[in-house]
Amino acid sequence: MSESVDAPGLSDLPLEDLVACHECDLLMRKPQLAHGEKALCPRCGYELYAHRHNVVQRSLALVIAALLLYIPANFLPIMQLNILGQSSQDTVWSGVLGLFNTDMKGVSIVVFLCSMAIPLVKLLCQLFVLLTIRFNVGRSYGLLLYRIYHHLKDWGMLEVYLMGVLVAIVKLADMAAITVGLGLVCFIGLLLVQVWLEVVMSPHQIWQALSGEDAHAGD
Template identity: 65%
Template sequence: MTDAAGSNQLADLPLEQLVGCHECDLLMRKPELAMGERASCPRCGYELFRHNNQVVKRSLALVVAALLLYVPACFFPIMQINVLGQSSLDTVWSGVLSLYEAGGVLQTIAVVVFLSSMVIPLFKLLIQFLVLLSIRLDIGRSYGLYLYRIYHHMREWGMLEVYLMGILVSMVKLIDIAKPSLGVGLFCFVALLLVQVWLEVTMEPHQIWEELAGGDAHANH
């Protein structure tokens, strides 16, 4: 009887006051959080969401930093390889071109690498920048909602970390037959990956959704 009464009470609440656990599917009333607090599921302990301080300002700074790192990460030399007195400089872009010029099935791989390591990460950053800018300047929030939906569908398609692992594996294999030396592009690439991870942690989705929806301002900006 108690569970039925609780369910009836939840059914009477508006949707914006409810939250569901992504792990155990428990539906509950959304808790009110102060800055720096986090909410956990009472049944399984899964973290539902947190309330970050100055989420828009901090996220904007990280997005701008990531965009500034993008060009050197993709077009500056990642490593220089010396074999029998001949040296070559390799970048992310030159790697894509080499795969494509090899022809055959490698052209398909080149397109996949190009999309996952260059196009989609840049597109995601631009979407995040526009979404945050719409909140910060209080303009075009309806477009921001549409863009943020697109962003959530693209989150799993950017694979910079996979490309980085491929670079590291290649360097280990080349040590015995060549003399690879690190380039500035590799450091920018690692920095870009770290900034994006930091951005994912900082840009709390529930605060961004609330700001875009034009409800009560929970994200301090």
């Protein structure tokens, strides 16, 4: 169920009762949502926020799944190349090392940060934020970590790295025998789990739970 919201006389309302659309900047009264409902902007139709079921438990399950996929996705072979009788196996980590050892240190650092370091830090931030809500401890640290997560959100670029791998496979297909490795399967799985996590982990409910406004965020 969805609900469009708008209201006159907003100047008389306290700030905590107001919400602004991220797309068109329309200011409106914040609605109270039941489970499964979502609030839509009456001007542009953008989803302001939603009230989803079992946000904390579902998000925790997805974070743990992503962390389990992280190591095989980065350290197991993505593909094996066979050219003129010579074979080589490539992983995300070996790609970073290869760039570093060929005097492309700047590029290797960017690849390492965007494809390995920042995605891991994001997952760890999400994990600790969810644990602070689940066990009701260290909410102030949870707020700090969730802010850090939002600052890092646009810097984890797994989809860009995956696109580069797929382009390389297409270009090399006529020159070498290519065998897709388990690492690529885990990498795609990690990317899909993170996308699913972005959908499930409702920012509105997480902020409310961290600030103590929503004691039933995990319901």
